[in-house]
Amino acid sequence: GEDVEQSLFLSVREGDSSVINCTYTDSSSTYLYWYKQEPGAGLQLLTYIFSNMDMKQDQRLTVLLNKKDKHLSLRIADTQTGDSAIYFCAVMNRDDKIIFGKGTRLHILP
């Protein structure tokens, strides 16, 4: 079945850019998502990208998609303490189900 892999932990200094990476296995994935989970809360959709796009920018967020390598990344510019959270990569598989990665915990250093 579909597999979505991401590193479990990332530590970044406040003000720097954060880059969270994700790889997936199903080349037919049509929609790819980034969700954010703050402590004690549910997941919130941060942004998504269609598989026919290479890049999507939304304020401080930039999503890059490399379909050939099945690699998705989320860049957060000027990282703030409020960006501290767990970020989940997710892809829609051929059965129209969303498969989630295990999440990357972003830790902000002062």
Place this chain on the structure above:
Amino acid sequence: NAGVTQTPKFRVLKTGQSMTLLCAQDMNHEYMYWYRQDPGMGLRLIHYSVGEGTTAKGEVPDGYNVSRLKKQNFLLGLESAAPSQTSVYFCASSYAAGDYTFGSGTRLTVV
């Protein structure tokens, strides 16, 4: 506020007890889902529903049952709770097979 509401937020059960978790959404979404979240395991799909009166098994359905008698509600039942079902449970809904709206979770401890 529109969204997905889960009740209860916290619960402690003894092994063998039963309980039902309620998920309610007021966005007229067709699709609803139940996930469990465990450390190092990410989110795993338990059961889902693509419309009123329909349910289907997800990745980890054993020990759980669900019902979708009304479009806005999706119930998750544990008939005989086990310590392995200690987890945080999340409900989500979506209009189509698209972006999900999540509830804030139910933290369940089985002792």
